[in-house]
Amino acid sequence: MGEATVSGGKNPALAVIPAVILADGPSVIENISVIDDVDVYCKLLEDMGARVERRVNSVMIDPDGITGFTCLGEDASRIRASIYLLGALLGRCGESRVLLPGGCDLGERKHDIHVKGLSALGATVTEDDVSIGASATRLIGNEIFFDFASVGATVNVMLAAVKAVGQTVIHNAAREPHIVDLANFLNSCGASVKGAGTNTIRIRGVRSLHGSTYAIIPDQIETGTLMIMAAATGGDVMVRGVIPAHMEALSAKLMEMGVRIEEGDDTIRVTSDGLHRSVNVKTQVYPGFPTDLMPQISVLLATAKGTSVVTETIFDSRFKFISEIKRMGAQVIVDNRVAVIEGVDKLSGTRLHAPDLRGGVALIIAALMAEGETEIHSIGHIERGYQRIDEKLRALGASIERVEI
Numbered sequence: 001m002g003e004a005t006v007s008g009g010k011n012p013a014l015a016v017i018p019a020v021i022l023a024d025g026p027s028v029i030e031n032i033s034v035i036d037d038v039d040v041y042c043k044l045l046e047d048m049g050a051r052v053e054r055r056v057n058s059v060m061i062d063p064d065g066i067t068g069f070t071c072l073g074e075d076a077s078r079i080r081a082s083i084y085l086l087g088a089l090l091g092r093c094g095e096s097r098v099l100l101p102g103g104c105d106l107g108e109r110k111h112d113i114h115v116k117g118l119s120a121l122g123a124t125v126t127e128d129d130v131s132i133g134a135s136a137t138r139l140i141g142n143e144i145f146f147d148f149a150s151v152g153a154t155v156n157v158m159l160a161a162v163k164a165v166g167q168t169v170i171h172n173a174a175r176e177p178h179i180v181d182l183a184n185f186l187n188s189c190g191a192s193v194k195g196a197g198t199n200t201i202r203i204r205g206v207r208s209l210h211g212s213t214y215a216i217i218p219d220q221i222e223t224g225t226l227m228i229m230a231a232a233t234g235g236d237v238m239v240r241g242v243i244p245a246h247m248e249a250l251s252a253k254l255m256e257m258g259v260r261i262e263e264g265d266d267t268i269r270v271t272s273d274g275l276h277r278s279v280n281v282k283t284q285v286y287p288g289f290p291t292d293l294m295p296q297i298s299v300l301l302a303t304a305k306g307t308s309v310v311t312e313t314i315f316d317s318r319f320k321f322i323s324e325i326k327r328m329g330a331q332v333i334v335d336n337r338v339a340v341i342e343g344v345d346k347l348s349g350t351r352l353h354a355p356d357l358r359g360g361v362a363l364i365i366a367a368l369m370a371e372g373e374t375e376i377h378s379i380g381h382i383e384r385g386y387q388r389i390d391e392k393l394r395a396l397g398a399s400i401e402r403v404e405i
């Protein structure tokens with residue numbers, strides 16, 4: 001049996017790091033992954049005047065040196081979560097302006113719900129071709145109903161509301177594990193956030209927050225990726241340091257495919273004989289099947305017996321990895337947001353390009369399954385979100401090498 005330990009969550013860290021600037025004094029964030037997106041975020045705060053010290057597995061951030069309200073350096077456009085500084089700087093100084101965010105190209109990634117939410121708190125939000133800004137003489141709590149349970153908008157409104165006057169209630173809020181992590185961090189700093197993890201979040205504004213020491217939850221998507229890798233190789237892997245409750249949707253699908261899943265308190269053991277049944281998958285907001293695991297399970301389904309239908313409901317364009325696996329022999333027809341996958345006996349190694357973070361890691365799974373050698377280029381996408389994935393896989397017995405070109 002192989003063993004792998006999951007790192008701290010990417011998306012939780014990217015919500016907690018901007019939250020640190022709402023507090024007076026330093027915070028120490030533990031269980032932080034060494035990944036590019038976290039590095040970029042720390043650099044954004046440093047450029048704004050914060051003192052940032054990276055330590056082994058943790059980071060200390062003292063926001064006291066931040067005097068301005070802008071984040072317009074070009075690094076901000078490299079990641080999606082830079083948009084959280086819109087709410088965080090607004091909450092900190094009553095004004096904010098950030099470069100329009102980047103991140104993976106998954107189709108149109110709108111921010112109208114962020115704008116509606118912040119406006120409901122009394123902010124004036126203005127946007128030009130390159131940046132978005134918000135200002136308010138006083139943020140005032142309000143009842144907000146989201147048209148869609150957007151993760152990003154939920155984070156932004158939470159960040160702006162924790163120091164607003166009075167109570168904010170977010171209805172149809174996102175329920176993803178990182179929303180709960182952010183609420184727990186804010187509460188550890190003296191905030192009053194209740195209901196995170198349900199679709200109604202109640203935030204009572206407080207005058208000030210203090211810094212705190214806080215450990216980020218394990219990465220739900222890395223956990224799922226490792227579980228799918230274990231199944232894909234017909235392996236027997238103990239994935240350690242996980243929260244099994246966050247993995248219910250994936251575990252159920254894998255069991256339906258014929259994979260054995262055994263949950264411990266903070267472990268999941270995945271055992272597979274490599275022979276899988278086809279299943280249908282439809283991505284949903286949490287606790288449904290996560291869009292961030294859709295590419296990985298789609299690759300697994302490429303060699304399952306029978307026809308699988310995968311429907312992506314969250315993003316417009318998350319099937320770019322499909323053209324890559326088709327070059328390995330996968331039989332897939334994509335129509336808009338639906339992929340029909342006809343299981344084949346085997347995939348064959350070839351030269352591939354990672355199209356984005358999750359599509360990129362899905363190609364590693366395809367390479368593990370394939371006959372022959374596979375070369376994956378543009379791995380910068382993968383390194384945005386997976387800490388030393390090559391080392392973890394080598395420890396599990398994979399033949400994988402990271403090559404500088």
Ligand code: EPU
Nearest residue numbers: 011081108109110111112113114150151152153314315357
């Ligand atoms: N949307 C709107 N209006 C908005 C906000 C979102 O229409 O104001 C739409 C988007 O266009 C998109 C959908 O709603 O089609 C989902 O957007 P959401 O705001 O929920 O997602 P996000 O905040 O952009 C976060 C994660 C993503 C993850 C999604 C869904 C971070 C930094 N990013 O994105 O993570 O896929 O939630 O769970 O937390 C990844 O890690 O690879 C990744 C893409």
